[in-house]
Amino acid sequence: MSAPLTVLAGGPGGGPVIPQFGSSNGCVANTSALFCPDWVTSNWGSVLEPALLQHIELSLIAVGIGLVIALAAAVLAFHNGWFSRGFTGIAAIWYTIPSLAFFELFVPVTGLGTLTIEIGLVGYTLLVLFRNTLEGLRSASPDMISAATGMGMTPWQAFFRVNVQLAVPAIVAGIRVATVTTISLATIAAYISPLGLGKPILQAIQDSFNTELIAAGGLTILLALVADGLLVLAERAITPWQRLGRR
Amino acid sequence: MSLLNETLDFLANQPGLLVRSAGSQLLLSAAAVGVATAVSLPVGMITGHLRRWSFLAISSANIARALPTLAIIAIGISLWGIGFLNIMIALVVLAIPPILTNAYVAVSTIDHTMVEGARGMGMRWWQVLARVELPAAVPLIVAGIRTASVYVIATAYLASFAGTNATLGSVITNEGHYGLAGVLAATIVIVVLAFAVEGLLGALQYALTPRGIRLTRRLAEARAVDMSRQEKETVSTS
Numbered sequence: 313m314s315a316p317l318t319v320l321a322g323g324p325g326g327g328p329v330i331p332q333f334g335s336s337n338g339c340v341a342n343t344s345a346l347f348c349p350d351w352v353t354s355n356w357g358s359v360l361e362p363a364l365l366q367h368i369e370l371s372l373i374a375v376g377i378g379l380v381i382a383l384a385a386a387v388l389a390f391h392n393g394w395f396s397r398g399f400t401g402i403a404a405i406w407y408t409i410p411s412l413a414f415f416e417l418f419v420p421v422t423g424l425g426t427l428t429i430e431i432g433l434v435g436y437t438l439l440v441l442f443r444n445t446l447e448g449l450r451s452a453s454p455d456m457i458s459a460a461t462g463m464g465m466t467p468w469q470a471f472f473r474v475n476v477q478l479a480v481p482a483i484v485a486g487i488r489v490a491t492v493t494t495i496s497l498a499t500i501a502a503y504i505s506p507l508g509l510g511k512p513i514l515q516a517i518q519d520s521f522n523t524e525l526i527a528a529g530g531l532t533i534l535l536a537l538v539a540d541g542l543l544v545l546a547e548r549a550i551t552p553w554q555r556l557g558r559r
Numbered sequence: 560m561s562l563l564n565e566t567l568d569f570l571a572n573q574p575g576l577l578v579r580s581a582g583s584q585l586l587l588s589a590a591a592v593g594v595a596t597a598v599s600l601p602v603g604m605i606t607g608h609l610r611r612w613s614f615l616a617i618s619s620a621n622i623a624r625a626l627p628t629l630a631i632i633a634i635g636i637s638l639w640g641i642g643f644l645n646i647m648i649a650l651v652v653l654a655i656p657p658i659l660t661n662a663y664v665a666v667s668t669i670d671h672t673m674v675e676g677a678r679g680m681g682m683r684w685w686q687v688l689a690r691v692e693l694p695a696a697v698p699l700i701v702a703g704i705r706t707a708s709v710y711v712i713a714t715a716y717l718a719s720f721a722g723t724n725a726t727l728g729s730v731i732t733n734e735g736h737y738g739l740a741g742v743l744a745a746t747i748v749i750v751v752l753a754f755a756v757e758g759l760l761g762a763l764q765y766a767l768t769p770r771g772i773r774l775t776r777r778l779a780e781a782r783a784v785d786m787s788r789q790e791k792e793t794v795s796t797s
Contacts, residue, residue, distance in 0.1 A: 408749070412732065413731045
């Protein structure tokens with residue numbers, strides 16, 4: 313790979329970019345240039361920012377709906393082993409279906425649009441959210457439940473105040489995996505309908521345009537890492553007792 | 560109904576295309592899981608054995624897990640071009656987290672009394688490693704490889720975006736030519752492949768499990784099911 317006219321923002325020493333060097337047209341026109349910051353600044357508002365916001369919206373909706381379904385299903389499965397096996401089986405099969413094929417197969421049913429994408433994305437969150445929640449609910453020992461009952465709690469009170477409380481770390485861990493998975497799969501959904509960061513990524517792949525490949529790909533990676541980091545912080549904030557248990 | 564008939568027709572009429580694509584998808588997946596295993600097993604096992612630098616091993620697995628595959632392919636196109644290497648790197652990144660975390664957890668949660676017992680019997684450190692630690696860790700390690708294999712087989716079709724048409728992605732990304740029936744047929748083949756490989760590795764996992772450990776196998780399996788849960792567990796055991 314030769315990329316002689318690479319222009320890096322700020323330069324290696326952090327110095328200012330010389331204005332005349334690598335003007336937008338010159339850099340973008342040069343197909344071997346690796347990265348043109350000018351293209352990013354001039355296309356941020358029209359291409360990258362809307363795609364980023366759409367991507368966040370798609371992912372939030374999918375994880376939110378997936379969480380509601382998975383929580384309800386896990387509470388049901390906690391009291392019913394048969395339901396637990398059935399739900400796990402369906403979610404596990406769903407998980408092995410290539411996401412692009414899933415989107416394509418649902419287009420004739422639910423149309424070319426957000427609904428099809430959200431159904432697919434929600435489906436891929438279910439396995440990990442359901443399994444983690446159920447495992448978390450089951451982590452309460454029988455002794456804890458007897459203690460709660462002994463303190464005068466009704467069975468439902470004991471369930472919500474002991475089992476559910478203890479399941480929180482496992483649920484948040486599940487949300488972390490579900491979120492990064494959703495951000496990843498949502499890029500592929502753009503192949504079906506041009507939404508989110510997948511749109512500039514696929515466009516750049518088609519055009520073999522290095523700057524857009526790096527900008528859109530990098531932005532997606534950044535989004536996933538930031539989302540994961542925020543969830544780690546959220547987990548620490550809502551489960552302060554976990555830190556006391558360390559060491 | 561007609562889609563189902565067309566799909567059956569496709570499966571019957573295009574066995575050459577499907578078998579060839581499925582074969583190369585399997586080969587690509589095996590290569591990716593192989594490289595990921597070669598990279599992450601030593602790291603996971605050494606950090607697990609030393610019970611140090613666990614933060615490093617677990618964090619790098621978490622970061623790798625967050626990387627969207629299509630984004631890696633896209634950046635890869637600009638940095639190392641299209642083709643086999645591109646999809647290979649993306650799939651290796653996908654496969655590393657479950658293998659790494661499982662290897663780490665497998666070795667770090669080995670019962671210390673077992674190791675001390677072996678030392679007390681006069682075993683040298685390599686004997687302890689080969690005859691006690693490794694057999695005890697193998698089931699969880701294979702479970703990690705199993706999870707990774709399913710991820711990789713279900714994702715390898717993205718090779719089509721990385722500029723190689725070797726996988727079933729050539730059918731899935733070409734609905735215009737092969738029709739919805741072709742997409743469904745390719746999907747069925749991939750789901751069957753994923754479950755077949757998972758079943759095979761499950762059998763291998765069972766066969767490699769020492770008889771004494773099979774008794775507590777269910778416990779270990781529950782631990783292996785999910786890497787996210789392991790993170791929690793490694794925190795509580797460290």
